[in-house]
Amino acid sequence: MNERIEIRWHGRGGQGAKTASLLLADVAFSQGLYVQGFPEYGPERMGAPITAYTRLSSAPIRVHSNIYEPDYVVVMDETLVGPVDVTAGLSKDGAIVINSSKDPSELAALISDYAGRVYTVDAASISMQTIGRNIPNTPLLAAVVKVSGAMDETIFIENMRHSFEHKFADKPEVIEGNLKALKMAMEEVHLYER
Amino acid sequence: MSIKERLSGNEAVAIAIKQINPDVMAAFPITPSTEIPQHVSTFIANGEIDTEFIPVESEHSSMSACIGSQAAGARSMTATSSCGLALMFEMLYIAASLRLPITMPVVNRALSGPININADHSDSMGARDAGWIQMYAENAQEAYDNLIQAVRIGEHKDVLLPVMTCQDGFITSHAVENIEILEDEKVKDFVGEYKAEKFLLHKTDNMSMGPYDTSAYYMEHKYQQAVGMENARKAIEDVAADFAAMSGRKYDYIEKYKMDDADFAIVIIGSSAGTAKDAIDELRHEGVKAGLVKIRVYRPFPEQEIADALSGVKVVGIMDKSEGYSNNGGPMGAEVKAALYGNGRNIKAVKFVYGLGGRDVKIESIREVFDNLIEVEKTGNVPAHYQYIGLRR
Amino acid sequence: MKDNEMKNISPNSTYQEMTPAGNIYGSGTSQMFNTGDWRTATPVWAADICKQCLLCFPVCPDSSIPVSDKKRADFDFDHCKGCGICFKVCPFGAITMKDGE
Numbered sequence: 073m074n075e076r077i078e079i080r081w082h083g084r085g086g087q088g089a090k091t092a093s094l095l096l097a098d099v100a101f102s103q104g105l106y107v108q109g110f111p112e113y114g115p116e117r118m119g120a121p122i123t124a125y126t127r128l129s130s131a132p133i134r135v136h137s138n139i140y141e142p143d144y145v146v147v148m149d150e151t152l153v154g155p156v157d158v159t160a161g162l163s164k165d166g167a168i169v170i171n172s173s174k175d176p177s178e179l180a181a182l183i184s185d186y187a188g189r190v191y192t193v194d195a196a197s198i199s200m201q202t203i204g205r206n207i208p209n210t211p212l213l214a215a216v217v218k219v220s221g222a223m224d225e226t227i228f229i230e231n232m233r234h235s236f237e238h239k240f241a242d243k244p245e246v247i248e249g250n251l252k253a254l255k256m257a258m259e260e261v262h263l264y265e266r
Numbered sequence: 267m268s269i270k271e272r273l274s275g276n277e278a279v280a281i282a283i284k285q286i287n288p289d290v291m292a293a294f295p296i297t298p299s300t301e302i303p304q305h306v307s308t309f310i311a312n313g314e315i316d317t318e319f320i321p322v323e324s325e326h327s328s329m330s331a332c333i334g335s336q337a338a339g340a341r342s343m344t345a346t347s348s349c350g351l352a353l354m355f356e357m358l359y360i361a362a363s364l365r366l367p368i369t370m371p372v373v374n375r376a377l378s379g380p381i382n383i384n385a386d387h388s389d390s391m392g393a394r395d396a397g398w399i400q401m402y403a404e405n406a407q408e409a410y411d412n413l414i415q416a417v418r419i420g421e422h423k424d425v426l427l428p429v430m431t432c433q434d435g436f437i438t439s440h441a442v443e444n445i446e447i448l449e450d451e452k453v454k455d456f457v458g459e460y461k462a463e464k465f466l467l468h469k470t471d472n473m474s475m476g477p478y479d480t481s482a483y484y485m486e487h488k489y490q491q492a493v494g495m496e497n498a499r500k501a502i503e504d505v506a507a508d509f510a511a512m513s514g515r516k517y518d519y520i521e522k523y524k525m526d527d528a529d530f531a532i533v534i535i536g537s538s539a540g541t542a543k544d545a546i547d548e549l550r551h552e553g554v555k556a557g558l559v560k561i562r563v564y565r566p567f568p569e570q571e572i573a574d575a576l577s578g579v580k581v582v583g584i585m586d587k588s589e590g591y592s593n594n595g596g597p598m599g600a601e602v603k604a605a606l607y608g609n610g611r612n613i614k615a616v617k618f619v620y621g622l623g624g625r626d627v628k629i630e631s632i633r634e635v636f637d638n639l640i641e642v643e644k645t646g647n648v649p650a651h652y653q654y655i656g657l658r659r
Numbered sequence: 660m661k662d663n664e665m666k667n668i669s670p671n672s673t674y675q676e677m678t679p680a681g682n683i684y685g686s687g688t689s690q691m692f693n694t695g696d697w698r699t700a701t702p703v704w705a706a707d708i709c710k711q712c713l714l715c716f717p718v719c720p721d722s723s724i725p726v727s728d729k730k731r732a733d734f735d736f737d738h739c740k741g742c743g744i745c746f747k748v749c750p751f752g753a754i755t756m757k758d759g760e
Contacts, residue, residue, distance in 0.1 A: 094442050097272060097442050098442070106444050107272055107442065107443065108441055108443050109441065109442040110436070110440055110441035110442065111440070113298070113384065113436045113440065114384075132444070133444075134541070134543050134544055135544045136434070136437050136438065136537040136538060136541050137541050137626050137627055137629065138626050138628075140628065364680050365679050464682060464684070471684070472684075472686035473683060473684045473685070474682070474688075475680065475682055476680075476681075477681050477683055479681050482670035483670070483672075483681060486672070486673070486674035486677050487674070487680060489674045490677070490680070
């Protein structure tokens, strides 16, 4: 991987952007990387736009500021594309991953200034099919791992299995569904061809 | 062997408390330190430690409970932030003057108003003269390490003073980072068992604490406190040496980064020191001889160390994350400048106020400070007034 | 600092000679201070009028009414400050106040 990958998460209060930023840091930590995961805090309410950040690095991380020039952006709620400047500072060599069931061209039109890659993944539908609840976190995590190449996909899945086994020790029946969500998201994250 | 972990600053502090296993934890929740007592009360509920948790109705009461229990002979802790620390103000002085080595993690947050929950140092800087030893952390690792050392520093028989260990609210308290924690047994051995020489609940040796002190005695008792603070200097060094032997991590009153040949330096506290190190690396790459002095121990104030570290510098910027409303910057600016004056160092110094109420401090913010310092060197004009960084005008 | 040096602490003591934080070691140390010389009025106990009802001794702020075998004795004038509370509570006029020590 590059020396450092910086990811910015856009979500709405209650959608789990903070959890996702920490989960990615967590799984990268399991692979021996230096990590930083943190949300931007304010007077949060359900539904208010919120931002979270993840830094992954092969060297210790000392900087303690927000991320202004991310390599990747993940948008957990398509309605944020437009009202929020989700591509601000985003590297054109990087990519944006949007959780949406819409035709990617519709979303791409809203961020036409952005010259980098635009991906969509229907994380809501994937999580409904595999987990039975709308928890877009898990599929989006897999999508950004796939798109960024931040870590080895097989090892990522293995680490996530360990994490799920720990997290869902008292309800093992949901582990397979969560793993399936990861794999499906990796397959179904689509690059928008301009 | 240390255990590699990824933890938020609050989690790291809570684990340190678990490993220290104090006799008493009295706390009232306040953002952003709430997670600390929350995690600790969970450890207690799960039977992992036998600390007595005292839920109280305010921070004035949490500090009062700590004072009572520490006076009774129990190792006591609490945690707080901002307005919570302010509400303790009266009791902070009581804890220090009764020579009770309470330890308190403080998660720095702006002291209202307007009301704000994010980091700056206005809360703990307001309490800097309360007689507590004060330590500041750059990251979760230091927050963890400082707390473990704080217990022994405060309880040292020649010191007997309370200690607050500070870290920046949200910036480090809520950010998950890599950290190395120590094995439970090692921490247990390191802090040892608390054995107060004199305490209220002694079976046979009765005593009274906190009597009215007339003018005939008061100054002598205050001077005893000052002697304790003076003795803390050696205790801090000794404890750091023991800690380094155990953990491999070395600590001092101050940390110097690229200071050996620095022309331009900043003096800074807390999480922004890490950001500044990255900025300094960039500047060094561009040929600017930049460096920094990070203050870890603010009370007792390491005047000599700071003056010595800055001796070869052309211009220094002193960075306050709190206003002093002196019309000329914050408390650090005043004290660092005094340290330079007292040591006869004729170094150009510029005072800055930055990062108030969680205003994000970027690498660019620090570069702006150095741009200022370079300009001072070029023109020879030291601004008479202090400067705000990151302010919209 | 040894406990038995407590009584040597005076307004002439140096900070080294004083206990930390002004802590007071041992119990019953107020007996060392003869507050009786603060007195500007003095209670006088008339043993022949006294019914030994014992309403007076619990209200004495300075524990200056000694009681043994359920009977009070005369005042401890080393410590009585002459506040007159006992005089106020006595239902039988067995305590009177006179000016001076």
